[in-house]
Amino acid sequence: MPIETSSRPGTPAQPTVPARRRHDDAPDTLALFTRLAQLDDGPVRDAVRDELVTAWLPMAHRIAGRFRDRGESIEDLRQVAALGLVKAIDRFEPERGAFESYAVPTITGEVKRHFRDRMWALRVPRRVQELRNKVRVARRDLTQAPGAAEPSVADIAAHTGLSEEEVGAGMEALESFSTLSLDAELSADDDGYSLADTLGASDASFDVVVDREAAKEGLRRLPERERAILYMRFFEDMTQSRIADRLGISQMHVSRLISRSCARVRDEVMEQRRGGGAGGRAVA
DSSP, rough: OEEEOOOOOTOOOEOOOOOOOTTTTTTOOOOHHHHHHHHSSHHHHHHHHHHHHHHHHHHHHHHHHTTSSSSSOHHHHHHHHHHHHHHHHHHHGGSSSSSSHHHHHHHHHHHHHHHHHSSSSOOOOOHHHHHHHHHHHHHHHOOOSSSSOOOHHHHHHHHHHHHHHHHHHEEETTTTSSSSOOOOOOOOOOOOOOOGGGGGOOOHHHHHHHHHHHHHHHHSSSSSHHHHHHHHTTOOOHHHHHHHHHHHHHHHHHHHHHHHHHHHHHHHHHHHHHHTTOOOOOOO
């Protein structure tokens, strides 16, 4: 850093450090802030406040620009940054130092909160969001060199000090910033399909298997004639009248035997489940 010396005649040369460079969008508004602090609520104070917002708005837009290309439009980011600027102006105390030093972290924090609270389609724990940010920055750092290959999980873990499991969680979060419609086309072919087409559906046959297994033991314990009646009725699809003719009994008696047998099997299954037996649906 260059050193300047005092050139006043008759005095020894004294080294001086040049003042810190200010951004072009950091105007000198100390007098306005001093006046704002002295004014009561009213039109005059509002006018001074608006003047400060106008003067510092370019800085807020510059901060918003740091977050472009992250899934949010630059116009919305600028609005969020402007809100942070207004908060900084309202809370700033001139005697505590330069406004820029106070405003920059305030505006930056407002934009980060916007991403954390508003931009995720699903609620994601803050810890996972932090992992996502670390993985995103690491991938950017590791691919800055021309021709650099996509870093592996191990490369990112070594760069960030995270475990490979944490890197994996962060990478999953990178792909989960927004949701995809179930109607979104996944193929551009003529026979294209949507995401909904890839989702499975409940198979009613599983319930039938559960019911049969649950009732199997109860059916074995029925008298032989009642087992035969149930087989003819439910597996051979015979009517009660045909069963009655085959067995030489009345149709009413067949009906009573079927009802009694089904009730007995159902009661045994329910008793087994109350005692901690296998799960499933109740037998109808």
